[in-house]
Amino acid sequence: MNKRIVIVGGGYVGLYTALRLQKTLRRELRDGSVSITIIDPQSYMTYQPFLPEAAAGNLSPRHLVAPLRRVLPKVEILNGHVTKVHHGERTVTFRPAEGEERELAYDVLVMAAGSISRTLPIPGLTDIGIGFKTVGEAIALRNRVLHLLDVAESTEDPEVRRRALTFVVVGAGFAGVEALAELEDMAKDSTRYYRNIEPADLRWVLVEATDRVLPEVGPEMGKWTLEQLRERGIEVKLETRLESCVGGHVVLSDGTEFDADTLVWTAGVKPSTIVNSTDLPLDERGRVKTTAALTVAGVKGAFAAGDIAGVPDVTNPGQYCAPNAQHAVRQAKVLADNIVRHLRGEQLVDYRHKYVGSVAGLGLHQGVANVYGVKLRGFPAWFMHRTYHLSRVPTLNRKVRVVVDWTLALFFKRETISLGEVEHPRDGFRAAVATTRR
Ligand SMILES: Cc1cc2nc3c(=O)[nH]c(=O)nc-3n(C[C@H](O)[C@H](O)[C@H](O)COP(=O)(O)OP(=O)(O)OC[C@H]3O[C@@H](n4cnc5c(N)ncnc54)[C@H](O)[C@@H]3O)c2cc1C
Numbered sequence: 001m002n003k004r005i006v007i008v009g010g011g012y013v014g015l016y017t018a019l020r021l022q023k024t025l026r027r028e029l030r031d032g033s034v035s036i037t038i039i040d041p042q043s044y045m046t047y048q049p050f051l052p053e054a055a056a057g058n059l060s061p062r063h064l065v066a067p068l069r070r071v072l073p074k075v076e077i078l079n080g081h082v083t084k085v086h087h088g089e090r091t092v093t094f095r096p097a098e099g100e101e102r103e104l105a106y107d108v109l110v111m112a113a114g115s116i117s118r119t120l121p122i123p124g125l126t127d128i129g130i131g132f133k134t135v136g137e138a139i140a141l142r143n144r145v146l147h148l149l150d151v152a153e154s155t156e157d158p159e160v161r162r163r164a165l166t167f168v169v170v171g172a173g174f175a176g177v178e179a180l181a182e183l184e185d186m187a188k189d190s191t192r193y194y195r196n197i198e199p200a201d202l203r204w205v206l207v208e209a210t211d212r213v214l215p216e217v218g219p220e221m222g223k224w225t226l227e228q229l230r231e232r233g234i235e236v237k238l239e240t241r242l243e244s245c246v247g248g249h250v251v252l253s254d255g256t257e258f259d260a261d262t263l264v265w266t267a268g269v270k271p272s273t274i275v276n277s278t279d280l281p282l283d284e285r286g287r288v289k290t291t292a293a294l295t296v297a298g299v300k301g302a303f304a305a306g307d308i309a310g311v312p313d314v315t316n317p318g319q320y321c322a323p324n325a326q327h328a329v330r331q332a333k334v335l336a337d338n339i340v341r342h343l344r345g346e347q348l349v350d351y352r353h354k355y356v357g358s359v360a361g362l363g364l365h366q367g368v369a370n371v372y373g374v375k376l377r378g379f380p381a382w383f384m385h386r387t388y389h390l391s392r393v394p395t396l397n398r399k400v401r402v403v404v405d406w407t408l409a410l411f412f413k414r415e416t417i418s419l420g421e422v423e424h425p426r427d428g429f430r431a432a433v434a435t436t437r438r
Contacts, residue, residue, distance in 0.1 A: 082274055083274070210239065212226070305328065
């Protein structure tokens with residue numbers, strides 16, 4: 001009888017789980033005794049650590065995504081959302097990009113829907129805030145920053161100019177710090193093409209509720225990063241919260257008020273909202289409650305890993321694995337092998353990995369790293385950041401394309417034009433239609 005494995009989400013966990021299953025269950029996939037389906041609204045997996053480099057224009061956005069259908073030819077890919085999981089009945093409700101919702105039956109479920117930005121009910125945030133988790137957001141942000149330089153150059157109103165040149169990032173984890181550092185570096189670099197904008201005219205503000213930045217690289221390297229950012233003229237406001245940003249008027253908890261056209265929100269993540277539409281158990285932080293063997297606690301035939309799952313960290317009893325790619329990739333391998341063991345009626349094994357530290361890019365030729373206790377800063381850390389991520393980005397095809405992008409960037413200055421127009425492709429045509437005489 002055919003056993004159907006349904007994977008909800010085609011990101012890190014979804015892609016790597018399916019890749020391994022595609023290899024291990026080659027024979028079963030061929031004879032039809034097993035089938036694998038991935039459901040994701042996108043047809044690609046995003047290599048999120050490269051989003052800051054894409055925003056800065058060092059990498060083409062197409063090169064940081066892995067196309068699921070090409071990489072997983074033995075797997076069925078369905079594009080749309082899973083809107084409900086009824087594990088009691090072994091079905092998921094699938095809402096395709098177009099058309100009616102339908103039920104899909106499964107034997108084995110993998111919850112791999114990742115996380116979304118964790119927001120707070122701050123007045124104005126939904127109107128002007130933007131997250132930094134998707135290719136769309138990274139590229140929109142790049143276009144926005146460059147467009148605002150154009151606005152500032154072309155206006156005669158000093159208020160409009162000041163507002164356009166003020167950029168706020170809330171949250172100083174690696175998404176926030178890397179996004180800010182790369183974008184600031186790109187914007188500063190771009191000013192050479194503007195007659196009336198000097199690097200010192202740009203105002204970058206990093207707002208962080210705790211007393212440190214980049215906790216992923218440890219206190220010493222975090223402190224060094226803070227000094228670096230401040231030396232670059234970035235205003236880093238620690239132990240400060242965003243209180244409101246109605247109409248772009250930013251109010252911080254330390255009493256500072258100013259206007260800004262750009263506000264990037266990277267203050268943490270929470271599990272994908274699908275967790276609220278399942279009959280699976282959740283932990284106290286709203287994640288799918290998961291055992292060390294990556295099964296969903298207390299039920300049979302369901303697995304979970306990555307940002308959506310509360311996976312106990314067996315190397316650190318009482319703690320959970322942090323939501324990062326380092327765990328997600330490794331968990332996916334164990335998860336896939338445990339699915340095979342489950343299908344064969346064998347004993348499952350626990351996921352065990354001690355966090356080895358992190359690398360972060362802080363702009364061209366600048367970085368910080370703390371990996372296996374080896375602490376690096378500046379160019380060596382940046383080089384390590386690039387080589388590490390190059391080794392991790394899925395498929396040889398993408399690796400080559402990334403190297404080509406980087407090599408070209410060595411010889412040619414990066415592109416600093418805003419292609420924001422692609423976000424409104426029909427505006428010109430609509431205007432033409434509107435002016436056509438009957
Ligand atoms: C800017 C940035 C930089 C980062 N840098 C690093 C780094 O340097 N090192 C590191 O270790 N980690 C880093 N991370 C974190 C890392 O990318 C995540 O921890 C990792 O992506 C988690 O993998 P995942 O499979 O759980 O989720 P994801 O990779 O996010 O995949 C989830 C997938 O589920 C899909 N999905 C969501 N809801 C549904 C639904 N209802 N139905 C179907 N599909 C759904 C989504 O479309 C997505 O494709 C970074 C993250 C960001 C945002």
